[in-house]
Amino acid sequence: MELDLVWERFLEQLNHSETGLSAYKKEVTGIPFLYVSLLASTIGREQAEHTIKVCAAQSIKGKRLSLLMEYVREDSHLLVYRFRFLVPQEKMFCCGNLCPDCIRFKHSRY
Template sequence: MKTDHERAFDLFSEDLHRSSVIKNVQFKQITGLPFVYLWPAHQADQSQLEDQLKRSAAKAMKGKRLTLAMSYVRKSQAFYVYRVRFLVPQRKMFCCGNFCDDCIRFT
């Protein structure tokens, strides 16, 4: 069974592959960080690519407690590179019954 994080990344990938603004998408993990390589369609510029990334991420995160961390890395002659991560909340969201100091019941 996949986690919300894994399902969100799958939905994100599917939505980017269907986009008319993007000709090709490739995902790479380098030193544990996810990078997205985007080859734009002929009429697309960088702002359109970033808008598509944000729209696809919003669709993927809908109904889940995730946030987007996206940063532009570099541009080659043919493609753009972005680091895109879905972050999970740092705060505990339920009581495990172990009487932890940072228990959700104490907030």
């Protein structure tokens, strides 16, 4: 799973949304931040956050990713969020090291 492709698809959808948002990603000390410019003055923070979450959900559809979005600050028409797509913490394959939490020992639900 390539996170760069997910980010690219997400930013493309967000920048082409009908709400008039312009967004870009910037990493500071390895932490990704999402900068969102409100181009239309009629859009509020709540509507912008809803649009961001909808575009993120469309970008990760069919993948085992989740979203972490934390509001950082607002400066006139610029919103800043700490924004990460999270990969699951559980193992998805057997590494052959006989781990006690090996995926081979999990019971199938089907």
